[in-house]
Amino acid sequence: xxxxxxxxxxxxxxxxxxxxxxxxxxxxxxxxxxxxxxxxxxxxxxxxxxxxxxxxxxxxxxxxxxxxxxxxxxxxxxxxxxxxxxxxxxxxxxxxxxxxxxxxxxxxxxxxxxxxxxxxxxxxxxxxxxxxxxxxxxxxxxxxxxxxxxx
Amino acid sequence: xxxxxxxxxxxxxxxxxxxxxxxxxxxxxxxxxxxxxxxxxxxxxxxxxxxxxxxxxxxxxxxxxxxxxxxxxxxxxxxxxxxxxxxxxxxxxxxxxxxxxxxxxxxxxxxxxxxxxxxxxxxxxxxxxxxxxxxxxxxxxxxxxxxxxxxxxxxxxxxx
Numbered sequence: 094x095x096x097x098x099x100x101x102x103x104x105x106x107x108x109x110x111x112x113x114x115x116x117x118x119x120x121x122x123x124x125x126x127x128x129x130x131x132x133x134x135x136x137x138x139x140x141x142x143x144x145x146x147x148x149x150x151x152x153x154x155x156x157x158x159x160x161x162x163x164x165x166x167x168x169x170x171x172x173x174x175x176x177x178x179x180x181x182x183x184x185x186x187x188x189x190x191x192x193x194x195x196x197x198x199x200x201x202x203x204x205x206x207x208x209x210x211x212x213x214x215x216x217x218x219x220x221x222x223x224x225x226x227x228x229x230x231x232x233x234x235x236x237x238x239x240x241x242x243x244x
Numbered sequence: 245x246x247x248x249x250x251x252x253x254x255x256x257x258x259x260x261x262x263x264x265x266x267x268x269x270x271x272x273x274x275x276x277x278x279x280x281x282x283x284x285x286x287x288x289x290x291x292x293x294x295x296x297x298x299x300x301x302x303x304x305x306x307x308x309x310x311x312x313x314x315x316x317x318x319x320x321x322x323x324x325x326x327x328x329x330x331x332x333x334x335x336x337x338x339x340x341x342x343x344x345x346x347x348x349x350x351x352x353x354x355x356x357x358x359x360x361x362x363x364x365x366x367x368x369x370x371x372x373x374x375x376x377x378x379x380x381x382x383x384x385x386x387x388x389x390x391x392x393x394x395x396x397x398x399x400x401x402x403x404x
Contacts, residue, residue, distance in 0.1 A: 100394075100397070101394060104390055104393045104397065107389075107390075107393060108387070108389040108393060109371065109386050110387065132393075136365065136396075138338060139346055139396050140365045141338075143258060143347070143350055143365075143366060144366050148261060149343065149344050149347055
């Protein structure tokens, strides 16, 4: 006599997938016949529950919804990583532009001013050294250039 | 044809998990049946035809994702547990925990296995009819059925 059928084999029998030898065993084994009847009763119970009872409100989340928390978590982690890279890494390796002193700024501006208001194209002599041009001196220069130096 | 109304509503409710959606699908199915009759394309077997159209309509709904919106919506009046606190005759045989586990196990089945189990056991249709309704081979129906039975029985065993 062959060994008794497993639960999977009994399920195969009910799905009409069992082999000839498994069917033959079921026909001769009282224990397996009893288990088969139990399986049929279980299926009747499952069927009755699905057919006659209301589905509980707490349902298993569908596969798509199960991924939602993971997706949200991964997105938050990615955002946090980007922020950390920006704050901690990127700023640490990026050279800070040198800040200029007020005297240097004034010297540069005076050079620019001298170049702009020079008639010959040369810088006004001593202008860069004397500091920024005053409005009066600039007006005198413009006046003299227009009148040819005559008062 | 009206005799099939309750059966189809139960089937659609089982496949969709939403009473309102199931009602909509059944209305859609009967509209198609009416159109088929008007056009002189009435099938020989109305039961099989209605079942096949209903299963396909449920599949379309689930694929479209509309059912998800309905399921996530706030409670319908139909969803509220308007039942007595005391167990009825049908509830005595199975515990609340077993009932929850069976429903959860059924919802955890792949869509195809849900359809096969519903048609084979709830609708009590023959394997060949199920195969025709779902467009599968009989062997494929048996394999889906075997997997569904194994999964559901394990859930019941866990509840005991």
